[in-house]
Amino acid sequence: MSDRYLVISSDGHAGPRPEIYRDYLDPSYREEFDRQNEARMKALELAGERLEMRQESQQWASDKAHGLAGAWDGGRRNEVLDADGVAAEILFVDGLTEENSPPFGGDLGLMPVGVDPDHQWAGCRAHNRWMSAFCSESPERRYGLALIAPFWGVEKAVAEIVWAKENGLRGIMLPHMFTGQDPYHHPKYDPMWRACEERDMVIHFHSGAAPMHEYYGLDIFRARDPEQLAEPPVEMPGALGIYVTEVAWWLTRPLVYMIWGGVFERFPTLKTAVTEGSTIWVPELLHLMDQRYGDHHFSAKLGTGYKKHLSMKPSEYFKRNIKVGSSAMSRREAELRHEIGLGTIMWGSDYPHPEGTWPSTQKMMVEVLGGLPDEDITAILGGNAAEFYGFDVAALQPLVDRIGPEKSQFRTE
């Protein structure tokens, strides 16, 4: 028995600067990239003046340049992770938000509106190529995800999944916003689910995207041309409060569609993770879906047609096929771990994002998990992720022995 914990962060972000992404773009898109990048930077600057959230991020980052370079510098990243006690991580796009977003909407939001499909795919592919190279530097520590834009043709998505697997990426990220597109219970996505199941590629949804135009009352995030913002918009009070209240709901929505749609019935070993939306919603969502599935007064009106293709209760698919990445996990989640499901929770650091645990990762881990039984801490910090993702735990052990958080810190007696 090691006296240190294996820590796998379910939520890490990485990406290079725009000029590097340019090199990874198909050459035919580089001219358009140059044209759009200048306007994009101007729009971001204008948006930054309006959005307090962005200003706060910039202030937080102002004295952390050395560590933040781990967003794209592999050596620096391993240095940061060693100090954090993190042995391995799941790697999403969006290193430093705005500075490291791939071009053309091939970004963490993967929005299904306001983008050109070919361009969005070009942005996704540029990122996937970069991420493939980045992970190959430390494959035992880096579980890289390919960005997949499924709404512009399922066959293209499948082809990119095949490419990703062949090039060392181990899972995919899909958009959770499907405004105006076929949602995930549409049978047309079956080839995509099959491609992931056959290759043991875990599907991910990551928090962030939401209908910002409803909160802010304008297309501030999609404005390519800063002139569009010349007219001062009506101030919508509390917009950010609404965003942070709703954002996790939009994240979890695809799970509801996939479960009711029978995706996990047809693809029983397909794995899906939702990340950075906390885990607090899990018990009520499962209770609600099971109630709607079961026999009760309300269901007199519902008949049985909507569930006859499901052999299990919704919560049973959830527990079998789904895990939840809890980024900068709270003490309340730790206390509710049995209601949420001890096997469901995967701790995450969200490095290098300002709402994450870095640079106080080990201190925050102890605050959140201190005093819990050793086996519970083991599961949450890394055990659940190791099993779900199939990490080579033996290969990581020497690293854990050197950098893992010491178990003694978590004991309260």
Added chain:
Amino acid sequence: MSDRYLVISSDGHAGPRPEIYRDYLDPSYREEFDRQNEARMKALELAGERLEMRQESQQWASDKAHGLAGAWDGGRRNEVLDADGVAAEILFVDGLTEENSPPFGGDLGLMPVGVDPDHQWAGCRAHNRWMSAFCSESPERRYGLALIAPFWGVEKAVAEIVWAKENGLRGIMLPHMFTGQDPYHHPKYDPMWRACEERDMVIHFHSGAAPMHEYYGLDIFRARDPEQLAEPPVEMPGALGIYVTEVAWWLTRPLVYMIWGGVFERFPTLKTAVTEGSTIWVPELLHLMDQRYGDHHFSAKLGTGYKKHLSMKPSEYFKRNIKVGSSAMSRREAELRHEIGLGTIMWGSDYPHPEGTWPSTQKMMVEVLGGLPDEDITAILGGNAAEFYGFDVAALQPLVDRIGPEKSQFRTE
């Protein structure tokens, strides 16, 4: 002390048949009504074949014609309420779904898309006139709500609120779906909030509307022309399961916008009710909003601009200004009443809808509330509603003494 409970149903539905609504329409819309009504009936028939939910409703209704006529017949309605033990009720549109929907989308959904604004208003006004007359038959028992379509000009909404108050209606119902329209934190709605606050008109949102096109993959509910449905659509498995999982979230969304937008800060005595979405979501929603409001790790990124216009925590506005109508309340809600807020819950029957308690109302009340302390049952069944809506309890007492459920039924010892 009476040995019977005052019961006020927070959720009743009433409306006449289409040919009667026609008489309440402005004459200039009647020709268009005749043109649309035939197509509407055909579309409903086609939809009925596809939607199992509708078939189940029809089967449930098949042997209940006498009692269901209370949807539009005031004498019959009082007879049904007497047998149910219900002294008074809040009256929404949508008596028997489909059979009693006002024309032109002036219905329970009040959808902001796929309707002509003038026509929708004409449908709303037809209903408001009918409801005004219906409530005048038994004003002490019937708290009627005006349908208000706020997206087509706030001044029109205010004018209809003024008309409604002058004509005996006592609250309003607003749409909770605002797709493509300015959401409720937009300051442009302030005159509407003011008109309601000044007249003590309670604002209502009622469950039902949701993005059905996302669930069913087609515009089945808005199809005016049945020919549009000639092409058999792709079957979307589990669509109804998704609907019943999400529907309460769409209902509660306006509360989040109003609270964060400072509506209850600027209009501190404005009252709002949300109805038929259960009450189970209340504790987590309040916890989440308070957490986002308060100081915690996550808020490092958020700054303070999004909440500086709020003098109280979100949960404090909720408890002061908002109540929740629990239709066909569950035992689980009764058990969680203190977490939800004993003063928040208003029992409702949902008569004459098939998912409501009628015709087993008193039996279901006892199953759900039996064994609770007398004062808790008093609050949930009618006390909370009496105070919130300002019912004349003394005027209702003789009726309660005659038809109210006997308290002895609820005692378990």
